[in-house]
Amino acid sequence: MNILIVEDARDQRMLLSVVLRKKGHTVLEAEDGMQAFAMLQSQPDIRIVISDWMMPGMDGIELLQQVRKASGERYTYFILLTGKSDRQAVVEGMNNGADDFLVKPVNFEELDARLNAGIRIIELEQQLEQQNQQLSEAIHTIEVDLESAARTQESLLAKPATIQKVDFDWFFKPSKILGGDMFGYHPIDSEHIAFYQLDVAGHGIPSALFSFTLNNVLSDTSDSDALASKPSEVLATLNNRFQTTPESMLYFTMAYGAINSRTGSVTLSQAGHPPPLWVSPINHQVKPINGEGVPVGMMPDMTYQSQTIQLQPGDRLFLYSDGITECENPDGEQFGDDRLLDCLKHCLTLNISETIRYVENEIRQWRSEDGFDDDVTYLLLEWNP
């Protein structure tokens, strides 16, 4: 252990020093508080200080105060030497942060015992420090892994695209590094395109892993093309395939649609998901396509309804997760359905990528701080035959 002895009387300092060296310690010496403090600053491996109280210049108490004030990452164990075992002195010393006392003239057996007590504490502290270090390293590893998983998740997302004269664009912002929201679109055949947006309950790793799986399942069009154009059957099939347990309760809400890119006819089904919004620039109208359905995975053998709408050229569909409407401002007020409708009405003359950015700005301004409490995702498509 590295020990600093602070004592103005040269003979006493040397005596202590010799005794401690014999015990195998590394000993440093200072003549007064000022010198001692400078040594402590430049040599952070000094863990124990044995200091006289009365010294010219900076005395023991003042040194103690400076050490406690400057206390960095490591704890310095401080033993004060006193001339007499006076209770008042002990109280004053402890109040200033002394760990222990030795009465002069120093009894070497007592010195040894008190030093051992100090060493035990320093060693405990070192262990804690080490464990702390290991924990920080473990957390860092996890964070790096999560970021890499987030990049993988991002790379799975469909890129903004035009498929059979239907334009697709989107916004995706997970609340934590990984999200439970997912969306996608892909052609089913030469004139039908499937599109969907889903929201796995909860956030974090279990939800994200589940949404990875769903993305794989849904983007695999080979499995039954005929089915993909019947949204209500897609939902019923998913529901029977992904039944959750009471313990995990991993379920998801979803809006699933299929558009005929030649005729503009769209069939939509919902499973507990916020209603897609039908944006019609020609009619200056934004209206929700209300539907209902039990979220996917909650209960087996659910049936789902579907409805068909006829788009006009230039019409859009806006699919979103409740992370938008439930986004709270600093007063705890939710963004809400009405604000979202107004927002989209405001965008009737903008193109779809401008609309994506406009909605993002509105929500960010509402939030007015970094990061969201829930995943925020929306998908916008426009039919341009």
Place this chain on the structure above:
Amino acid sequence: MSFDQRQEGEFTVIEIVEARLDASIAESFKTFAFNLIDNDQHHLVVNLSQVRFMDSSGLGALVAAFKKLAGNGSFSLAAAQPAVRDLFDLTSMDKLFTVHDSVAEAVKGN
């Protein structure tokens, strides 16, 4: 404590003493309800009168308790506020269980 329980005849009424039934307390609600079910309380009524906001995790916790019963008993909700009712409508919860206007109505039995 976020939840209380009281007995009304054969029914165990779970009081949610929170304005939000969300991800932060969904797990503890599940534990609370699962404990009741494990201790043979099989007729549960959840009083939602104080809940102003429920998210998907909160909804999941309610359904988890219902699924845990596995048809062996009864499960209903009571006194949902408008925002919570909207969530139940959106997710068709009426297909799974009854949402009563009040606890009194819920414990009247069949």
